[in-house]
Amino acid sequence: MLMLKLLVIPGFLLLISLAGKRWGPSVAGWLSGLPVVVGPILFFLAIEQGEVFAAQSATAALSAMFAMIAFCVTYAQIAQRAGWPWALMVSLLVWATAAVVLSLIPPSLVFSVIAAALALLAAPYLFPSVQPIVSGPTPKSDKLLLRMIAGALLTLAVTLLASTVGERWSGLLAVFPVLGSVMAVFSQQTRGPAFTAALLRATATGMYSFAAFCLVLALALPGMGLSAFALGVAVSVGMLGVTKRLLAKPVNLPADAGRTAIKR
Numbered sequence: 396m397l398m399l400k401l402l403v404i405p406g407f408l409l410l411i412s413l414a415g416k417r418w419g420p421s422v423a424g425w426l427s428g429l430p431v432v433v434g435p436i437l438f439f440l441a442i443e444q445g446e447v448f449a450a451q452s453a454t455a456a457l458s459a460m461f462a463m464i465a466f467c468v469t470y471a472q473i474a475q476r477a478g479w480p481w482a483l484m485v486s487l488l489v490w491a492t493a494a495v496v497l498s499l500i501p502p503s504l505v506f507s508v509i510a511a512a513l514a515l516l517a518a519p520y521l522f523p524s525v526q527p528i529v530s531g532p533t534p535k536s537d538k539l540l541l542r543m544i545a546g547a548l549l550t551l552a553v554t555l556l557a558s559t560v561g562e563r564w565s566g567l568l569a570v571f572p573v574l575g576s577v578m579a580v581f582s583q584q585t586r587g588p589a590f591t592a593a594l595l596r597a598t599a600t601g602m603y604s605f606a607a608f609c610l611v612l613a614l615a616l617p618g619m620g621l622s623a624f625a626l627g628v629a630v631s632v633g634m635l636g637v638t639k640r641l642l643a644k645p646v647n648l649p650a651d652a653g654r655t656a657i658k659r
Contacts, residue, residue, distance in 0.1 A: 428600070458510045460514050464515065465514070466575055575598060
């Protein structure tokens with residue numbers, strides 16, 4: 396389990412970084428919608444705590460989509476006006492506030508579906524309208540090794556905590572923005588705030604896949620056992636293909652938005 400935590404997320408961060416270089420922030424963010432963090436967490440919760448516990452955690456994780464998208468929108472907006480420390484601090488505070496509020500609401504799959512659906516449908520209208528410049532010289536250093544180390548450490552911390560706080564907070568913490576934090580900070584540092592906003596916007600689009608995975612587990616785990624994870628992955632990948640078409644929608648953008656600079 397420890398090796399999985401230390402290898403899966405850094406490896407996926409490497410894949411996303413390479414995709415961002417090759418195809419731009421929209422494809423990189425879209426790929427991050429895959430449940431590479433919540434999947435392993437829920438899988439090991441099912442093994443250690445039982446399928447019913449993991450199903451309840453998946454229900455909570457589905458509602459936590461609201462907090463995750465709030466994080467992405469907040470970071471993207473603040474990054475246009477301030478450096479990454481402020482953007483990260485405020486967006487994590489927004490995530491934590493939303494997670495606490497969600498934890499106080501009685502658990503319900505219907506509520507979780509509604510919360511996730513509202514967040515996913517509202518997200519496209521809440522991100523800043525910016526056009527990243529994806530051509531031109533590649534940054535001298537995109538800090539890939541630091542991204543991978545940060546991703547491993549964050550994943551380790553979140554998964555260790557998630558297994559000790561009950562099914563409700565286990566599900567909420569499984570959706571802690573591990574990938575989002577690492578990708579946003581390093582993208583803002585190396586590619587600028589416009590690139591970061593486009594990446595986070597695509598992340599929100601890709602999270603339809605994430606939501607589908609959590610919904611399948613919440614419904615199927617008690618009856619199917621661990622085989623529900625195979626079904627969840629299949630549905631998640633299928634949903635990722637469906638949402639790919641959403642990335643092609645044009646957006647009216649300021650002519651100079653892609654040249655927004657940040658102070659180092």
